[in-house]
Amino acid sequence: MLTSTIAFLGAGNMGEALIRGLLSSDAIAPEQLRASDRRPDRLDELAERYKIETSTDNREVIKGADVVVLAVKPQILDSVLAEIDQDMDPSTLVISIAAGVDIKHMEANLASGVRVIRTMPNVASLVAEGATAIAAGSHAREDDLVLAQRIFDSVGMTVVVEEALMDSVTGLSGSGPAYIFLVVEALSDAGVKVGLSRWDAQALAAQTVLGAAKLIIDTGEHPGRLKDMVCSPGGTAIAAVHTLEQGGLRTTLIDAVETATRRSRELGKDKKD
Numbered sequence: 001m002l003t004s005t006i007a008f009l010g011a012g013n014m015g016e017a018l019i020r021g022l023l024s025s026d027a028i029a030p031e032q033l034r035a036s037d038r039r040p041d042r043l044d045e046l047a048e049r050y051k052i053e054t055s056t057d058n059r060e061v062i063k064g065a066d067v068v069v070l071a072v073k074p075q076i077l078d079s080v081l082a083e084i085d086q087d088m089d090p091s092t093l094v095i096s097i098a099a100g101v102d103i104k105h106m107e108a109n110l111a112s113g114v115r116v117i118r119t120m121p122n123v124a125s126l127v128a129e130g131a132t133a134i135a136a137g138s139h140a141r142e143d144d145l146v147l148a149q150r151i152f153d154s155v156g157m158t159v160v161v162e163e164a165l166m167d168s169v170t171g172l173s174g175s176g177p178a179y180i181f182l183v184v185e186a187l188s189d190a191g192v193k194v195g196l197s198r199w200d201a202q203a204l205a206a207q208t209v210l211g212a213a214k215l216i217i218d219t220g221e222h223p224g225r226l227k228d229m230v231c232s233p234g235g236t237a238i239a240a241v242h243t244l245e246q247g248g249l250r251t252t253l254i255d256a257v258e259t260a261t262r263r264s265r266e267l268g269k270d271k272k273d
Contacts, residue, residue: 002028007061009080010071011037011046014097017125019050021154036061059087070096077101081109093144097121100268103137103163115139117148120169123177130156131173135163171261184209
């Protein structure tokens with residue numbers, strides 16, 4: 001069980017997902033968690049639902065916290081950093097989920113020596129199946145990375161990467177759920193076309209994607225080997241795979257990730273300019 005006191009600045013969907021994940025996995029006790037938000041009604045919901053301490057005052061919430069999670073929109077991050085900087089204990093670990101804001105920028109807007117970790121979770125964290133990349137700042141220690149992983153492992157899985165790869169992470173797993181939603185929608189439409197009801201088609205498509213992903217994760221097998229297990233000689237699956245290859249599915253997905261990665265770099269550059 002974690003011994004840290006964690007303050008969440010921002011109580012939106014991702015902030016709540018992390019609070020819920022930490023509590024449901026018994027990684028932490030409610031009295032070790034705090035949250036701030038500009039909306040009193042939202043804080044009332046969280047206090048009632050999770051029995052945690054809440055406040056509309058960011059400076060109050062971070063007092064005595066071992067970890068501060070910046071779960072705010074990138075557009076307001078600078079104003080939040082300016083607000084809390086004077087009250088931030090130099091020993092506090094700061095973890096950011098603000099997309100596109102690099103570690104150097106955050107370190108420059110906090111007291112010298114404050115340890116910063118940048119993360120890139122995805123929307124599946126809302127159902128505890130997220131994929132989160134974690135990058136360490138110049139002052140972060142190995143135990144800080146371990147703590148950050150424990151926090152985000154409560155809503156899925158984590159990988160530690162160099163910060164230079166964060167745009168690549170955005171292109172793959174950050175934007176990736178949108179690609180899979182499109183695939184499931186297309187499979188569902190196909191099911192309807194061949195006679196299934198919409199509900200049955202969507203349920204079968206979604207469960208098929210979930211099951212295939214779980215096979216990869218649980219077995220550790222290469223996806224190509226698992227594909228070969230399904231494709232019997234002269235069968236239906238290999239005929240369908242042939243059609244997918246003719247349609248350029250692999251190339252299209254690779255291009256999509258490259259395009260999203262490039263756009264992430266452009267947006268990051270815009271923030272710096």
